[in-house]
Amino acid sequence: MKTYKVYAISDGTVIDHIPATRALKVIDILGIENEGILTIGIGFSSKKMGKKDIIKIENKYLGKDETDKISLIAPDATINIIKNGTLKEKRRIERPDTYIDIVKCRNPNCITQSTGVKTKFRVVKSSPLTLRCHYCERTVEAGEVEIL
Ligand SMILES: [Zn+2]
Structure with a gap:
C-alpha cells in the first residue's frame, strides 16, 4: 500500500x-x-x-x-x-474558459462592485494567465487577482 x-x-x-x-x-x-x-x-x-x-x-x-x-x-x-x-x-487541474463568482473586479466603477451581480471573467491570454471582466472589460493577470 x-x-x-x-x-x-x-x-x-x-x-x-x-x-x-x-x-x-x-x-x-x-x-x-x-x-x-x-x-x-x-x-x-x-x-x-x-x-x-x-x-x-x-x-x-x-x-x-x-x-x-x-x-x-x-x-x-x-x-x-x-x-x-x-x-x-x-x-x-484544468483551466476553465470562464471564472464565475471567483475573481473580484478591481474597477471601482464596475457594476459588480455596487450590485449583487456575480463577477464573470474570461481568459484572454494563457501565459501569463490574463482575465477580462465581462462587464467593464478591465483585464487582470492571475498573479494579481483578488479572490472573492
Ligand atoms: Zn469589472
Missing part, C-alpha cells in the same frame, strides 16, 4: 504540487477551511518544482468544479482522490 504511506490519509483528497507558500491561498479559494480535517504541508522538497506545498483534506472528495478554481494560483497542481487507503483517481 504505497499510496497510503505517501499520502498518510485513508479517505479524502490530496492536492499536490502547489507552488510553495500558496497552500493557504488554495484553501481560501476552495472555501474549505471549516470542512473536514486539513493538513497543510509547506515547503516540501520537490524534484520538479524545487519547493512545493501539499494539502490533505480528510473525508472529503473534491469535485472537478471545486478543484478547477485552483488553476488561478496553482495551475500545475495534481489532485489525488484516496479511498480506503488506495489512490482511486489522479487528475491535473
Whole structure:
C-alpha cells in the first residue's frame, strides 16, 4: 500500500504540487477551511518544482468544479482522490474558459462592485494567465487577482 504511506490519509483528497507558500491561498479559494480535517504541508522538497506545498483534506472528495478554481494560483497542481487507503483517481487541474463568482473586479466603477451581480471573467491570454471582466472589460493577470 504505497499510496497510503505517501499520502498518510485513508479517505479524502490530496492536492499536490502547489507552488510553495500558496497552500493557504488554495484553501481560501476552495472555501474549505471549516470542512473536514486539513493538513497543510509547506515547503516540501520537490524534484520538479524545487519547493512545493501539499494539502490533505480528510473525508472529503473534491469535485472537478471545486478543484478547477485552483488553476488561478496553482495551475500545475495534481489532485489525488484516496479511498480506503488506495489512490482511486489522479487528475491535473484544468483551466476553465470562464471564472464565475471567483475573481473580484478591481474597477471601482464596475457594476459588480455596487450590485449583487456575480463577477464573470474570461481568459484572454494563457501565459501569463490574463482575465477580462465581462462587464467593464478591465483585464487582470492571475498573479494579481483578488479572490472573492
Ligand atoms: Zn469589472
